Amino acid sequence: MPDTVLSVPTDNQRAERADDARRRATIHDVARLAGVSRQTVSRAVNDKGEIDPGTKERVLEAARLLDYRPSRFARGLVQKGAVTAGLVIPDLRNPFFPEVAAGVLEAAEQRGWQVVVWDSRIDEAREREALDVLSHQADAVVGYFTDPDDILARHIGGVPLVLLERGPQQTRFAAVGIDAATGVEQGMTHLFGAGHRRIGMLDGVHGPSPRRQAFLEQARRLGLPVDEGWVVVCPEHSVAGGESGMERLLTERPGITAVFGFNDLIAIGAMRAARRHGRSVPDGLAVLGFDGLALGELVEPALTTLHIDKRRLGRLAVEQVVRLRAGEEPLRGADAWVTPELVVRASA
């Protein structure tokens, strides 16, 4: 018989379950303890006006006692407006990416958004996993991805996606990129002007990357005796990767007088390897980087590099998200590019 009474409806059922072991306190528990309605608890907790100071104090005390915290889900359900973006970065320990992330975070903060960060650690499976999770938990995703569009589409499932460093012509998603062609042209022109003809490249990716294509194109334009055979790939985008790549390049093309690095870390590795081979920089070998990391000013000799405005890249990505969410077309072409700028220091 008591069963019948207790199962009347919901409120009494709740009362039954109230002393469950580790259940988090709800607004209802607080209301009951304070002897008020849930609405009154809400008023107290959210600091609304219309409430008696005494009641408020009592409610807050009850909340404290029960260690009550409003459920963000229940709140989100009823108050719209909280925006969460996902950010997927390949490697937080490559100083390039924290800079981009800083740009994203800054722009997001200005809009009151939150950013969930994933470090995919240069693992395509983890990239996809990030998409799977973030497509459920975020309102938009920004990041570095290596999979082709159709795979990404399968995992992002309708959530706005902005790809970092993919040329707009390489994807149907929104993207922000780096104007590799212009950057490489500046760099090669500089090396050529300094008298270099036998220039090698330490690329960062297999296959026809924009940087490599631009490199080969410039080599052709300048009439250099340089082709694919002068390009060595450093799968690891680090100083160590640059060192071992340079070892190989020096073995395969001992005649080179200059080398173009895929990024600054690789270029710094190249300098170190070159010196170990008894070639001083820049006289025995000129080294050119790509990124413009702060680090480049600290090494000896300071690194000549194509500087990229990394924060801007991040901010631009957030702008793309804004457009996407507004139902507008994302920026395409040059508006969605960051153009590198040659910074001449000592290494080339």
Add this chain to the structure above:
Amino acid sequence: MPDTVLSVPTDNQRAERADDARRRATIHDVARLAGVSRQTVSRAVNDKGEIDPGTKERVLEAARLLDYRPSRFARGLVQKGAVTAGLVIPDLRNPFFPEVAAGVLEAAEQRGWQVVVWDSRIDEAREREALDVLSHQADAVVGYFTDPDDILARHIGGVPLVLLERGPQQTRFAAVGIDAATGVEQGMTHLFGAGHRRIGMLDGVHGPSPRRQAFLEQARRLGLPVDEGWVVVCPEHSVAGGESGMERLLTERPGITAVFGFNDLIAIGAMRAARRHGRSVPDGLAVLGFDGLALGELVEPALTTLHIDKRRLGRLAVEQVVRLRAGEEPLRGADAWVTPELVVRASA
């Protein structure tokens, strides 16, 4: 009269509002378009078994048409278990912090948690703002904070909080720290052993920091003629900050033969400033860093430093969160410390 009919109850009201301009499609809209119940939509979308392949296809098509995406809030409300942690970092562009963040992200990922990252940009107001937001949106917060406990308490409001780099004796919150005393002792012993007696310090914070206290204590132990007057504060924890701090130190204590940096960036700045003053490193001036950044191996001369396992620091912080959430006592004392390790390179 039609009004009466339409306002029957909720379902029809919804039908009315369905063609609202920019309202995001809900499961209900999809159900209606596909001519099935909401439950069936749920089954299709979540890839559950019990559903006719044909129906499923029809539902998914409708979902695609309406650009339907499940609300993460509604989902979170019914499916428990999604954990979001907040991470507050002072400056993503100081290479130290991305390493710590990487440790946090790694440990969080292993547990299936998500991490919302905030860059407080070394601004106490922004730190508090981060707490205000994250205490609502996250299930726990990990981070660097400068405010004293009571202020933090006011802003964190009951959410588990783990402070980074606060000695356990300095806070009643859970914390993970660095064993500054042991680190400094190693460093000072090393410098002393190399014959240095007049040692300066470039500290990073005003007031009695653990590192400074340990420094002064070691100076006393070793009988050095060194006191507070040999400490210069670099408010900016960067190479530039180290350079200007070193300028001052060199002016105030031209007799120093060695300098202890608050961190590696400051130490590198010190090396540069010293050299500009015509003092070679390490012969004219020995320089010791604190952090063990990868960067330290790349500068010339390579930096002798107290290496900190930064990832471990981050992972440890997540472990503390786990304890807190389980209602256990957080680790205290040495278990919540990371002990620096002296790495001798060329600079000292």
Add this chain to the structure above:
DNA sequence: TTGTAAGCGTTATCAT
């Protein structure tokens, strides 16, 4: 000042 009722969008449970 306080309480009642409805609804936010989803999934779980139990029928059918």
Add this chain to the structure above:
DNA sequence: ATGATAACGCTTACAA
């Protein structure tokens, strides 16, 4: 295989 119904925890009307 599909649907009805009841939660989930909260806030926003509106009523008292």
